[in-house]
Amino acid sequence: MYQTHHFQQRLRLFLSIFIPVLIYQLANYSASFVDTTMTGQYDTLHLAGVSMATSLWSPFFSFLTGVVSALVPILGHHLGQGSEDKVALDFYQFIYLSLGLSLCLFLLVFAGAPFVLAHLGLESLVEEVATHYLWYLSLGIIPLLLFSVIRSFLDALGLTRLSMYLMLLLLPLNAGFNYILIYGAFGLPEMGGAGAGLGTSLAYWVLLLISLLLAVKHPKVRPYRLWQIQSPDKAGLKEGLRLGLPIGGTVFAEVLIFSAVGLVMAKFSSLIIASHQSAMNFSTLMYAFPVSISTAMAIIVSYEIGAKRWEDVRKYCCLGRLTALVIAGFTLLFLYLFRYKVAALYGSDPEFIRLTAIFLTYSLFFQLADTFAAPLQGILRGYKDTQLPFYLGLIGYWGVSLPLGLLLDHFTKLGPFAYWIGLIASLLVSGILYQWRLKWLSERQGLQSQTM
Numbered sequence: 001m002y003q004t005h006h007f008q009q010r011l012r013l014f015l016s017i018f019i020p021v022l023i024y025q026l027a028n029y030s031a032s033f034v035d036t037t038m039t040g041q042y043d044t045l046h047l048a049g050v051s052m053a054t055s056l057w058s059p060f061f062s063f064l065t066g067v068v069s070a071l072v073p074i075l076g077h078h079l080g081q082g083s084e085d086k087v088a089l090d091f092y093q094f095i096y097l098s099l100g101l102s103l104c105l106f107l108l109v110f111a112g113a114p115f116v117l118a119h120l121g122l123e124s125l126v127e128e129v130a131t132h133y134l135w136y137l138s139l140g141i142i143p144l145l146l147f148s149v150i151r152s153f154l155d156a157l158g159l160t161r162l163s164m165y166l167m168l169l170l171l172p173l174n175a176g177f178n179y180i181l182i183y184g185a186f187g188l189p190e191m192g193g194a195g196a197g198l199g200t201s202l203a204y205w206v207l208l209l210i211s212l213l214l215a216v217k218h219p220k221v222r223p224y225r226l227w228q229i230q231s232p233d234k235a236g237l238k239e240g241l242r243l244g245l246p247i248g249g250t251v252f253a254e255v256l257i258f259s260a261v262g263l264v265m266a267k268f269s270s271l272i273i274a275s276h277q278s279a280m281n282f283s284t285l286m287y288a289f290p291v292s293i294s295t296a297m298a299i300i301v302s303y304e305i306g307a308k309r310w311e312d313v314r315k316y317c318c319l320g321r322l323t324a325l326v327i328a329g330f331t332l333l334f335l336y337l338f339r340y341k342v343a344a345l346y347g348s349d350p351e352f353i354r355l356t357a358i359f360l361t362y363s364l365f366f367q368l369a370d371t372f373a374a375p376l377q378g379i380l381r382g383y384k385d386t387q388l389p390f391y392l393g394l395i396g397y398w399g400v401s402l403p404l405g406l407l408l409d410h411f412t413k414l415g416p417f418a419y420w421i422g423l424i425a426s427l428l429v430s431g432i433l434y435q436w437r438l439k440w441l442s443e444r445q446g447l448q449s450q451t452m
Contacts, residue, residue: 004312014319018296020160024167025288035196036281038178040346046193048270049129051277052122055262056113057134059255064101066251068094068148070244073302073384075156080306088224091153093236097244098145109138120266132194140201143208150211155299159220166211173203246386250377250393257397257426261405261419271352272416278346279359283366286331290370293324294378301382314442321375328371332364362420369424373431376438383441389434396430
């Protein structure tokens with residue numbers, strides 16, 4: 001990270017951070033994409049099982065990775081202030097947090113998932129696949145969160161290209177392990193959808209080992225002496241939880257509402273469940289674009305705020321949001337033109353492809369709403385403003401989505417599409433609330449700057 005003085009420098013720095021983040025976010029989201037598509041090609045009922053398991057897994061996984069992502073603004077402020085000596089200490093506080101959170105999620109999956117799945121009225125095979133998929137996936141919780149801490153550390157240093165290289169390894173690792181375990185290659189037992197969960201866990205263990213080696217050996221990381229283990233620090237842990245829990249809570253509230261809709265879909269046929277989840281899976285992959293803008297905004301804005309360059313903060317905010325809008329134009333056009341081809345990636349049944357293509361049409365509006373809301377989340381995190389946005393997110397997601405979806409489902413003939421309309425409306429409302437919060441922060445900072 002470094003100070004910029006004109007638009008060309010700002011654009012160059014922003015793109016040097018954003019593009020690697022985008023690539024590794026696509027690789028990150030592709031783990032679920034690979035699980036879903038490979039399972040869908042294996043068997044539609046196995047796809048339904050993995051889909052229901054993903055609906056349960058995603059909120060908790062997103063919550064924990066959201067907590068860990070608070071390391072980015074914390075380190076960003078340190079680096080902007082020139083306090084490099086504090087970096088390693090805060091890094092280790094998040095290592096300790098991730099280990100504790102991993103244990104909590106591991107116990108929750110083993111104890112709670114079978115109980116919940118047993119009460120959803122699923123077909124027996126769908127329930128069995130979902131349960132075993134989650135059990136195997138839970139074996140990768142520890143490496144996933146530890147790797148997330150290392151990735152957040154690299155991002156805060158502006159070394160997003162290293163994060164990109166690491167995440168690109170996830171694709172061949174995940175696909176390779178999945179193929180072997182789903183289809184029973186090389187003499188191993190054929191595990192079906194459950195094998196996709198084990199394949200993802202194995203991929204993250206390999207990725208963690210490689211990232212640990214990089215954190216110790218890379219010349220740009222070595223000066224921080226991460227091999228020297230730091231003791232737990234009460235103040236550091238407290239700040240990590242103070243910033244991280246609201247971030248994780250905001251992500252949790254957003255993802256949980258999508259998962260709740262996925263669970264509501266259990267009342268429809270297995271074909272509708274599979275079509276809905278396939279379209280949602282691809283929409284999640286496309287979410288990598290706005291969430292990458294959000295991540296880049298958190299990195300740059302936190303650094304500039306740490307250095308107290310308020311005018312540069314404003315210029316970067318405008319640049320990031322404009323970039324999100326331009327990218328959205330391309331992704332919307334692509335999805336509209338190729339929605340049937342995208343649907344065919346998940347299955348070959350003509351009715352399945354037709355239904356999935358309809359869901360994908362609704363997802364066009366998801367992308368527009370995310371283009372508005374996601375960059376605002378990253379900007380607010382760069383300000384270290386996380387608590388009020390959490391409450392605003394709760395209002396936007398839970399006060400709008402399910403109530404509107406249930407209302408439309410009851411009084412119209414939209415059926416499962418009613419819930420997608422509710423989701424789109426909730427994203428728009430939350431974006432409006434985030435915009436109000438950013439405007440308030442900007443005006444307050446302007447008044448403070450005038451009095452200094």
